[in-house]
Structure formats: structure tokens, C-alpha cells
Amino acid sequence: MPFHDAALSFQMIDGPGSGRQFTARRRVRLGDATPNGRLRLDAVARYLQDVSNDDTRDADWSDPHWWVVRRTVIDVHEFPSYMQEIDLTTWCGGIGSHWAERRTRISAVDGTPLIDAASLWVHVDESTLQPSKVPADILNILGVSAGGRDVNARLLLRDKLFDKSTTETTPWHLRFADFDAVGHMNNAAYWVIVEEFLAAHRDVRAPLRTIVEHVVQVEPGQEPVRHIAIGRDNLELQLHVGSTMHAAMWCGLNPSAHIHTRRLYHAVRNHQEYASVRGVQMLHCLPLPLAHAARTNELRIP
Template identity: 40%
Template sequence: MSVLDELVDHPGVGRAFERALVPGLGDAAPGGRVRLDALARWLQDVALADVVDAGLGETALWVVRRARIAVRRFPRFGEDATARTWSSGVGRMWAERRSTITTTAGGHVEAVALWVHLDPVTARPMPITDAELEVYGPSAAGRVVKARLRHPAPPENGAGTRAWAFRTTELDVADHINNAAYWAPLEDELLRAAGGEPAAIDVEVEHRTPAQPGAHAVLCEDARRWLVGPSGEVHASFLIRA
């Protein structure tokens, strides 16, 4: 089984950004827990808010290459939440971001994501700027991260298959399916099993190629899932630890 990205602590120096969150009706499953796709949306929104607050919102575009969400206790509808985020590693044209979400009633989520740094004009990877390193370098504490893909390809035979479809309403401003929507097939699986109320879960997603609306398939083998397009291309893969 692949090793999931490490959940490192804040080193005690450098920037950390916090934002209050309120779980809404659209975030919660029937049992009241905040869904995985909602958590992913919270994490990307807080990441953007941090960059804008730091005065770097126009410097670059950031896209997620890999993300791990480790839910120790799901936030629930009606619980005030706080997200805290910081840079936990830097590479030449990518960086790692750590985040935590906690609630007043004991909800606790740890997350880490690898983001690729893109030129805002060409949308191609570009080196991280000195201004960004000045803001985000200290909390990274010298950790160097790599952006290579790590999850294996799906097996040629034997994987279970079920249908999935992305909607046009899940397109984002980059004109491809938003990263948070990739968590919906896994959330759908949880809701269909055991009443949709797991106590905890630890999952990593790795994004390979952008998806568009329409018919897709989810391949399943043990703790792994692959989201595959109509031509067989792998858009994303999941590894479920617990």
C-alpha cells in the first residue's frame, strides 16, 4: 500500500491563517455529518482566502495534485468550525499546504495537499516567486516536497465497476470539474453503506487529468478507487486507509 503524505505539525514559526466556518444545509449528509466533498471545498476555499489575505492572490494559479483528508471525528451540522492552514513544504514549482478543521463539539479533521504553481497567463507550471517564499517559506521549515505521481494505475482485470456522471454545474472557473466534486463518488459510496455515518476516515486522492461533464466509471479494488473517463483515461485515484 502506498504511503500517504505526512501530516506534519506547524513548526511554531511562520505564517498560519485561520478562518471561521459554519456548516450549512448544503454541506451535511442526512445524518448531520459534513460530507467529504464539502470538507474538500472548505479546504480549497480557505487556501484561496489565505493567499488573498497575504496579498498574493494575483501572483499565480494553484491546482491540487494530491490531497489527503484524515477525519478523526466528522464536523456536524450546527457546530461552529475553525480552519487553520499553513505552508508545510516547498518545491521548485509546487508547494504543500497543511490544514486542520476543528469544531466546538469535538470535530477534528487533519489535511495535507500538494498544489502545483501555475503562471496566471499561460496556466503552465512556473517557479515559486521570492515574494511567495518570503511569506510561506518560514513555516515550511526547510521541507522540500516533490510533485511526482505516486498512486498505481488501475488493474487491467478484476476491478469492480460502477457508473458515475459529472454535471455541468460542477465545472469551475478553469472550465473543468472542480477538485471538490471528485470526492462525491466516494461520499456516495459511504452514504449507501452502513447508513452513511462512518466515525472516521483517512483518504488520499491523486489528480491526474482534468475531467469534463458526462459519463464516467469508478473502478474499485480493495482500498483503492479510480475515476475513469469514457476513453479509459484515469482522472483521479483514491487510497482509503480507514
Template identity: 30%
Template sequence: MLDTPLMPLPHDGHVFTTNWPMRAGDVDKNWRLRLDGIARYLQDAGFDHLDAVDARAEHPAWVVRRSVIDVIQPPEFPSLVHINRWCSGLSSRWCSMRVRMTTDDGGLVETEGFWINFNAETLRPARITDRFEKLLSGTALTSRLRWQQWISDSPGPDDAVTPFPLRSTDIDVMAHVNNAMYLQAVDAALRTRPELHEVPTRTVIEYLVPIAPDDDVLLRTRHGEKDLTIWFTVGGKVHAQAMVLPLH
């Protein structure tokens, strides 16, 4: 599953396009767009997409279950980021959304997110409206999308353990840690793996159980020969997991 290729940009069907300038607060010391910056762009593009097709009022609350981020060539500041967003898979209550980010100087990031539509009042998965489903289906490769976990390994006794203190600014409107914040921990771990900054990489992060504001979070980190795996644990239970590996 970890080497599953992402769907190419379709020639037909609905593809949302937008662009905005990179911001200095989203880049690392080498002026490259960080992983958590990419995650924020994915969130913003999602809401802009809903607004553009007049679908936000009926679908105000989405939760991402998995993000796949293929950094082929890191976008560098200052650049204008061009974004294409389309549906690659669909079901009645969730969908997979592909996003391509490019810059005029060769930056390229390919992503796919597994998004669940939630009822904002009951906080339970809700049906996508017929109108929005019809729009998304024009590019979807399947209409029977199912969740399947990609990262199968579990943390072990030899993995490094470090605390992950939460800040009030990490919490979003759903009253749990925002998905972009997890990727700050991944970026921090990558500082000890410079070789993974020099080649195209795939980052897979799966959000299994929400992390609440008062949770005590421990990171369990495993450095493989060619990859890096991090588990976000609370009380010994895995709430999220991430893996970074080179693209072949």
C-alpha cells in the same frame, strides 16, 4: 506512502487562521460534514489565505494534484469551523499546504494538499514570487518538494464499473471538473461501507489528468477488506484515483 503522518501544527512561522459556520448543504443525513464539503472549505480557505497576505493578484490560479483528508472526528452541523493553514513543503512552482479544521465540540479534520501554481494565461506551472515563497518557507519542512504518486494500484477486470455523468455545475473556471465534485462519488461509494464512517479514516485523492466537460467518465470501484479504491477513467485511462482506509 499511504500511511505518511501529516506535519503537526507549528509553533513558529506563518499560520493563516480563519473560521466560518458549517452550512446545511455540506452535510450528510447524519449532519456530518461530507468529504466534498471539506474540499470546498479547503478551496475557500486557500483563496482567503491569498487575500489575507495580498498574494492573490500574483497567484490567481492554483490546481490541486493531491488531497489527503484525515477525518479524526467528523464536524457536525451546526458548528463553527476553525481553520489553521500553513505550508509543509515547498518548491519554486508548487507547495504542500496543511489545513487543520476543528470545532468547539471536538470535530477534527487534518488535511494536506499538493498545490501547483499556474499562470492564468498560459495554463502552465509558474514560479511562486519571492515574497510569497519567503512567507511560506517559515513552516516548510523542505524547500525541494517533489511530486510522488501515493496510489500505485491500477483498476482490474473484476472491479465494479458505473457511469459518472457530468453536470454543468461540476465544471470550474479552469474548464474542467472541480476537485470537490470527485469526492461526491467517493461519498456515494462509502454508503455501502458503514464501518468506514465509524472510525477515523484517511481519504487520498490524486488528480492525474483533468476531466473535461464532454468526457464520458466511468468509475471503477474496488472494495477491499478494509479499504475502498475508486478510479475515474475516460476512454480506459485513469484521470483521477481515490482511496479510503482506516487510520491506525
């Protein structure tokens, strides 16, 4: 099965009818947005990490830290924009013996879904860092929202068809800032690779699906090489160090995604953060190019 088919075969389940959910509100800040105001996917990945950590601390898990991400799927229905307030709601979408799926929905403050994400988190032993069973107290917390849904830890892209003979290879230069407190390349740093593709292909936008699977951790001092196959509207990529694949990625249009209806001039509303004073829209908090575009109704989703 090709990368394309494997990526689109993943089923993003809907929210739970009952059980634990955790919601946090935040604003899209300057360092998280593109020059045209679109929330970047690497910033989305950081948001997912943050709300996950906040949820586990709030629920008082017995071991909130010993989990590693194996796969994250992000479905973008509509990109949030600079200075927009968003809500992140997270819950358990399924459980396995040594892992669990964390679902997160990013919504506008009026409840409109903007992004859906599903991350496969593997529970590991603190001393050996090998997979270990999910503790009983955590199963009790997650069980209701999971609704009895079982998930497995099989990766979607790792063993799928990937023809290296038709790909280009380019180095991916690591930065000190790519590494986190654990000493490994942070999950969000992998998504910068996808953003480089989106920057060069402005026609590939919502409805959008992107998958990043982590096979082997990237360590400081290594020299990763990207094996890239770019189609008309999608990216297939493997990240190698020597002969070892460390990550697999797919990004492309998601024709099966539900496209949420937005009000007239939704692009302007999403990009401007304004205050109405005596009927005058105060656009001073926008970057000048966005403010001008909002005034002239020329704003487009970047």
C-alpha cells in the same frame, strides 16, 4: 506497492512552530451535511478551497489564482456535525521548486483537532498553464512556516498496483454543477464519488483517511467511467475517460491515526447546537430526528 500501502504511507506533518498561519471560523450548514448530520467530504474539500483563497488574498500574494491541486489527503479524527462551529487553520507544510503543500487543520472551537488535510498545489503559468517556479515573494511568505521541509510532486497512487481485472466499472454521470469558473470539474466534485462509498459502508468512519489525486482534468462533455475495487473497509478507485486515467482515489480506515479523547456524550455535544435558558436545553434548531436522539441519548456518529 498496492494502493492501500501507498495511501497509508503518506505522512501528515504537525503544525508549524512559527511563521504564517491563517484561521477562519465557519459553521457547518444544512447543504454540507448528510441526512444524519455528518459533514460530507465534498463539503470539506470546498472548505479547504475557500480558506486557501482567503489566506492568499489576506497575504496579498502576487498571483493568488494560478495554482492547481494535484493531490489532497484528508485524515478524519472525528466528523464535524450539522450547525457545529469549526475553525480552519492553514499554513505551508513544505515547498518545492514549482509547488507547495498546504496544510489545513479543522478544529472544534475548543481547539480539539477534528480533521487534518494536506493539499499539493502546483504553481502554473498564466498563459501556458504549465508548471512554473513559485514566485520569490510567495517563497518569502511561506518559507518560515515550511521550516525548510522540501516536498516533491510525485503522485502516490498514479503508478501503484491497481488490478483492473478484479474491479467493477460503472459510469460517473457529470452534472453542470460539477464545473466551476475555470471550466473544469471542480476539485470538490471528485469527493462526491467517495461520499457514495461512505453512504453504502456506514462502518467505515473515523479514524479515516481519504486521498484524491488529479492526473488529468475532466472536461465538460466527457464520459468518465469508475474502475472500483471495494475491500472490507476500503475503496480503491480510478476514474477513466477512455484509456486515460484522470483521477485516482483511496478511502479507508487509518489504524495509525491518533484518536483524540472526547468528553462523555461527545456525540450529543457535537450534534446539538443548543442555548441554555434557565437550565433548559433549547434543541429546536436541530432537525427533528437529531433533536429526538439528543434528548434520548441515542445519537450516534453517522
